[in-house]
Amino acid sequence: xxxxxxxxxxxxxxxxxxxxxxxxxxxxxxxxxxxxxxxxxxxxxxxxxxxxxxxxxxxxxxxxxxxxxxxxxxxxxxxxxxxxxxxxxxxxxxxxxxxxxxxxxxxxxxxxxxxxxxxxxxxxxxxxxxxxxxxxxxxxxxxxxxxxxxxxxxxxxxxxxxxxxxxxxxxxxxxxxxxxxxxxxxxxxxxxxxxxxxxxxxxxxxxxxxxxxxxxxxxxxxxxxxxxxxxxxxxxxxxxxxxxxxxxxxxxxxxxxxxxxxxxxxxxxxxxxxxxxxxxxxxxxxxxxxxxxxxxxxxxxxxxxxxxxxxxxxxxxxxxxxxxxxxxxxxxxxxxxxxxxxxxxxxxxxxxxxxxxxxxxxxxxxxxxxxxxxxxxxxxxxxxxxxxxxxxxxxxxxxxxxxxxxxxxxxxxxxxxxxxxxxxxxxxxxxxxxxxxxxxxxxxxxxxxxxxxxxxxxxxxxxxxxxxxxxxxxxxxx
Amino acid sequence: xxxxxxxxxxxxxxxxxxxxxxxxxxxxxxxxxxxxxxxxxxxxxxxxxxxxxxxxxxxxxxxxxxxxxxxxxxxxxxxxxxxxxxxxxxxxxxxxxxxxxxxxxxxxxxxxxxxxxxxxxxxxxxxxxxxxxxxxxxxxxxxxxxxxxxxxxxxxxxxxxxxxxxxxxxxxxxxxxxxxxxxxxxxxxxxxxxxxxxxxxxxxxxxxxxxxxxxxxxxxxxxxxxxxxxxxx
Numbered sequence: 001x002x003x004x005x006x007x008x009x010x011x012x013x014x015x016x017x018x019x020x021x022x023x024x025x026x027x028x029x030x031x032x033x034x035x036x037x038x039x040x041x042x043x044x045x046x047x048x049x050x051x052x053x054x055x056x057x058x059x060x061x062x063x064x065x066x067x068x069x070x071x072x073x074x075x076x077x078x079x080x081x082x083x084x085x086x087x088x089x090x091x092x093x094x095x096x097x098x099x100x101x102x103x104x105x106x107x108x109x110x111x112x113x114x115x116x117x118x119x120x121x122x123x124x125x126x127x128x129x130x131x132x133x134x135x136x137x138x139x140x141x142x143x144x145x146x147x148x149x150x151x152x153x154x155x156x157x158x159x160x161x162x163x164x165x166x167x168x169x170x171x172x173x174x175x176x177x178x179x180x181x182x183x184x185x186x187x188x189x190x191x192x193x194x195x196x197x198x199x200x201x202x203x204x205x206x207x208x209x210x211x212x213x214x215x216x217x218x219x220x221x222x223x224x225x226x227x228x229x230x231x232x233x234x235x236x237x238x239x240x241x242x243x244x245x246x247x248x249x250x251x252x253x254x255x256x257x258x259x260x261x262x263x264x265x266x267x268x269x270x271x272x273x274x275x276x277x278x279x280x281x282x283x284x285x286x287x288x289x290x291x292x293x294x295x296x297x298x299x300x301x302x303x304x305x306x307x308x309x310x311x312x313x314x315x316x317x318x319x320x321x322x323x324x325x326x327x328x329x330x331x332x333x334x335x336x337x338x339x340x341x342x343x344x345x346x347x348x349x350x351x352x353x354x355x356x357x358x359x360x361x362x363x364x365x366x367x368x369x370x371x372x373x374x375x376x377x378x379x380x381x382x383x384x385x386x387x388x389x390x391x392x393x394x395x396x397x398x399x400x401x402x403x404x405x406x407x408x409x410x411x412x413x414x415x416x417x418x419x420x421x422x423x424x425x426x427x428x429x430x431x432x433x434x435x436x437x438x439x440x441x442x443x444x445x446x447x448x449x450x451x452x453x454x455x456x457x458x459x460x461x462x463x464x465x466x467x468x469x470x471x472x473x474x475x476x477x478x
Numbered sequence: 479x480x481x482x483x484x485x486x487x488x489x490x491x492x493x494x495x496x497x498x499x500x501x502x503x504x505x506x507x508x509x510x511x512x513x514x515x516x517x518x519x520x521x522x523x524x525x526x527x528x529x530x531x532x533x534x535x536x537x538x539x540x541x542x543x544x545x546x547x548x549x550x551x552x553x554x555x556x557x558x559x560x561x562x563x564x565x566x567x568x569x570x571x572x573x574x575x576x577x578x579x580x581x582x583x584x585x586x587x588x589x590x591x592x593x594x595x596x597x598x599x600x601x602x603x604x605x606x607x608x609x610x611x612x613x614x615x616x617x618x619x620x621x622x623x624x625x626x627x628x629x630x631x632x633x634x635x636x637x638x639x640x641x642x643x644x645x646x647x648x649x650x651x652x653x654x655x656x657x658x659x660x661x662x663x664x665x666x667x668x669x670x671x672x673x674x675x676x677x678x679x680x681x682x683x684x685x686x687x688x689x690x691x692x693x694x695x696x697x698x699x700x701x702x703x704x705x706x707x708x709x710x711x
Contacts, residue, residue, distance in 0.1 A: 241603050247573040251580050264580030275568040337564040340530055342581050343553035476530045
């Protein structure tokens with residue numbers, strides 16, 4: 001029976017993903033990953049030369065852990081998201097409510113499904129790409145295969161950690177925070193003075209004890225998580241009664257915005273944002289990528305022979321880019337199905353969310369910008385940083401809104417949409433990053449170049465904004 | 479005057495033929511029922527008529543306007559209760575009705591009436607996310623009824639409602655039609671259809687199998703249930 005459930009879960013995962021994206025788009029994703037694996041091998045010499053052998057391998061392991069964590073978070077915290085987007089969404093994992101199978105068992109099978117799915121969908125194509133790459137480089141095929149296995153263990157550690165956190169989250173948010181901190185502390189103590197993962201330590205130093213330790217970590221995490229799952233846990237994050245009627249007040253407040261959106265929609269979206277407490281989630285979702293960036297900054301400083309300091313302008317570019325996340329959060333608060341009963345178009349709702357992005361959620365990136373420039377003693381660069389952040393933010397969010405509509409997360413699963421998104425977002429970011437890093441050398445020239453790019457991005461933002469109507473008119477809310 | 483008209487209407491999803499050559503006409507002031515088993519194509523037809531879906535072939539008109547290209551003219555004139563009860567999760571029932579009134583730009587004086595009618599006044603201070611399915615369905619019905627339109631599309635409106643509310647809704651709908659309104663209802667609850675509809679169509683496997691005038695059916699001492707069984711089984 002377990003095998004059958006597992007098989008059906010895998011089928012369900014594929015069908016779910018192909019319903020988000022086009023079938024072609026979904027099946028092209030492994031090809032994209034294969035190409036990435038190939039490129040990583042082809043350019044590994046350059047990277048090793050720049051960063052150093054050990055640091056490069058460490059960065060790959062850290063990335064594998066984070067990737068596992070990301071994949072696991074999508075899986076274990078995705079149900080709530082799916083329900084909000086699609087209304088009721090029945091998945092096999094919900095079988096335990098109507099059939100004689102325990103939550104523990106079905107959740108464990110779901111975890112196994114996740115590992116199998118991501119292994120075949122991303123890890124295996126990446127390995128194949130890397131193996132093809134060995135044909136063009138001097139990298140030994142056996143050592144690359146062994147290193148890939150160690151990377152795979154790191155990926156499993158990440159995904160198991162997400163499973164572990166989710167098992168505590170079922171009890172309460174505070175349980176999740178406390179027990180993740182406990183695990184991180186124990187991990188830090190265990191690997192203090194060693195490489196970042198046990199398997200990497202074994203790969204570099206041939207210490208069998210470290211291999212055993214590294215392999216036990218994901219097994220231990222998933223075991224704890226499985227044992228931790230009991231029946232009838234229910235986390236309620238919003239109160240049940242006591243809401244004041246705010247609609248009239250807000251719709252009157254937004255009469256000034258009639259030119260850009262329907263005040264009623266703006267009021268509804270604003271209330272959604274407040275009552276779902278998504279603002280807090282948005283704030284914390286910025287911490288993760290920014291923390292990762294700061295870590296990379298520190299890591300590159302450690303590995304590179306020359307000192308590179310990411311300045312406030314660079315962070316302005318990055319934080320502006322993370323605007324996509326804010327817009328995506330706005331799209332995951334509630335299902336838009338009710339709008340289909342009213343005389344409004346998908347484009348009306350998109351425009352309302354863009355306006356909310358610009359008027360309500362602006363404080364989140366601004367707080368981070370101010371903090372970063374203060375901590376790096378670069379308050380003089382803050383005004384330029386803010387202008388860059390706003391320009392990049394508006395540009396990327398308008399493009400995201402135009403290309404993905406109200407289903408940002410699921411649309412980006414489509415390889416074709418993702419590739420377009422990549423080519424629209426990455427080149428201006430690279431250009432601005434290079435300019436930001438060179439600001440101290442020729443400030444006036446750099447400022448002119450930055451202004452020019454900001455001007456072009458603003459024009460393109462306007463173009464994307466205007467295209468929203470033509471692209472999303474007559475689209476359904478389904 | 480006909481308010482709904484379909485001619486040779488078809489809809490395909492990849493290789494699945496959801497609707498096949500539908501010919502249909504609903505006159506102003508009629509209570510029209512579309513009956514059929516699950517998966518017969520009822521919701522697909524309703525979505526095409528309410529400007530939510532494009533047909534593959536043929537003509538679909540509401541108020542003599544093509545439904546796919548005249549969204550802006552048709553949508554303010556119709557009210558819809560969709561198959562799934564999905565009122566905004568984070569609004570209270572009163573706020574939902576205020577949203578409807580605001581977007582449709584109509585008078586909001588009836589909000590209290592509809593909250594009382596569906597006994598939603600007792601739910602003040604609760605957001606829809608925390609309501610039962612039946613209560614959510616009441617919010618959806620109140621949103622449609624408050625819209626004050628001449629044409630109403632209802633997709634399985636009685637699902638999840640208790641018998642008392644069902645009867646109240648039936649009475650209100652009858653009165654609405656008597657006053658000149660038109661109702662297009664999708665249902666597989668034949669008893670309700672029999673009590674309410676002037677005419678009905680039975681749809682099966684995407685095709686209209688029979689068009690019935692309920693009066694004539696009664697004259698022949700036939701019931702909808704018997705006819706339905708003959709056609710579908």
